[in-house]
Amino acid sequence: MSEEQELLKLRNEIDAIDDQLLASISRRGQLAQRVGEIKQGNIYRPEREAQVLRRLADQNPGPLPSVAVQRIFRELMSACLALEQPLKVAYLGPAGTFSESASRKHFGSAPTFMPMLAIDDVFRSVEAGSVDYGVVPVENSTEGAIGRTLDLLLLNPLKICGEVKLRIHQHLMSKADGLGAARRVYSHAQSLAQCQEWLNRNLPSLPRVPVASNAEAARLAAEDPESVAIAGEAAAELYGLNILAGNIEDDPNNTTRFLVICQHDAGPSGKDKTSLVCSTPNRAGAMHRLLQPLAEHGVSMTKLQSRPARSGLWEYVYYIDFEGHQSEPKVIAALADLEHNASFVKVLGSYPVAAL
Numbered sequence: 001m002s003e004e005q006e007l008l009k010l011r012n013e014i015d016a017i018d019d020q021l022l023a024s025i026s027r028r029g030q031l032a033q034r035v036g037e038i039k040q041g042n043i044y045r046p047e048r049e050a051q052v053l054r055r056l057a058d059q060n061p062g063p064l065p066s067v068a069v070q071r072i073f074r075e076l077m078s079a080c081l082a083l084e085q086p087l088k089v090a091y092l093g094p095a096g097t098f099s100e101s102a103s104r105k106h107f108g109s110a111p112t113f114m115p116m117l118a119i120d121d122v123f124r125s126v127e128a129g130s131v132d133y134g135v136v137p138v139e140n141s142t143e144g145a146i147g148r149t150l151d152l153l154l155l156n157p158l159k160i161c162g163e164v165k166l167r168i169h170q171h172l173m174s175k176a177d178g179l180g181a182a183r184r185v186y187s188h189a190q191s192l193a194q195c196q197e198w199l200n201r202n203l204p205s206l207p208r209v210p211v212a213s214n215a216e217a218a219r220l221a222a223e224d225p226e227s228v229a230i231a232g233e234a235a236a237e238l239y240g241l242n243i244l245a246g247n248i249e250d251d252p253n254n255t256t257r258f259l260v261i262c263q264h265d266a267g268p269s270g271k272d273k274t275s276l277v278c279s280t281p282n283r284a285g286a287m288h289r290l291l292q293p294l295a296e297h298g299v300s301m302t303k304l305q306s307r308p309a310r311s312g313l314w315e316y317v318y319y320i321d322f323e324g325h326q327s328e329p330k331v332i333a334a335l336a337d338l339e340h341n342a343s344f345v346k347v348l349g350s351y352p353v354a355a356l
């Protein structure tokens, strides 16, 4: 067989497989519609989606990498969910921010995504019910916690029902093809901080101008060829900018963690996290006593973050994440003891560990 004949044969086989895939995808859509009719209450089930994505990664025979398989199924579930119920998701805008990328990574592309001006507005719109879910940044591996998100989690009745981890790649972008005309660099203060060594080495004399968001920086750079912006790929695409230098973040593992907030709890997925906020009186050994129940019941803590309490000087609240779902017996036991030792405890939610 000539190579040309073989090519034709292979493509015929691919066409036949695509037909089978289409039939299977359509059947999957019908089944999801029926599941949607039977299900009581919330249609979006983060625990089930995490289980589907994990199972497929475990079963993946290759040669496609598991992350590629998961992305395909992420999109498929997004479309199936939209057949059951169209979702509205609010995120920290404007369009083109990393929060938008995180929202799409978590929910796929089917929902209507609504950019909000501030983290407060994301919380408010979920609480008011004008959107179904909200996506807010909570910590960056280089720059630390996002204080406003932590404060609002404490004050708000909303639940955490998911987490998204996004590798943050920062790019230098401009309307121009080169840096010759560049007079200033716009970006969000956090992004300028994440790229400070690169800027010191490569553009030491350009003034750095902090603005409200990376997407705003890209918008300004699109209007003025004498300005360059540091932002993500989505912003470069949105504003038609050229990427002059890619991946300029100082830490190659630079990652931001986002939380999905909503009005209801997520069920257990088999690999979950629980977040809570608590406080303890300022006494010797109080912190040790507070955390002891976790160790005693074999619950593994993944994060401990302190934040000044609004109630008094040098008083703190503690944000704790640990492995497990609040419906698991050992978590129930640990929480009961922790509540006994603390002066205040609020469980913020149990949710699947990020599957993608």
Ligand SMILES: O=C(O)C(=O)C[C@]1(C(=O)O)C=C[C@@H](O)C=C1
Pocket: 032, 035, 036, 039, 043, 044, 045, 046, 048, 049, 052, 076, 077, 078, 080, 081, 084
């Ligand atoms: O299993 C369900 O509850 C479904 O509605 C189906 C499905 C899916 O496409 O697999 C869709 C949406 C849910 O968020 C979870 C899973």
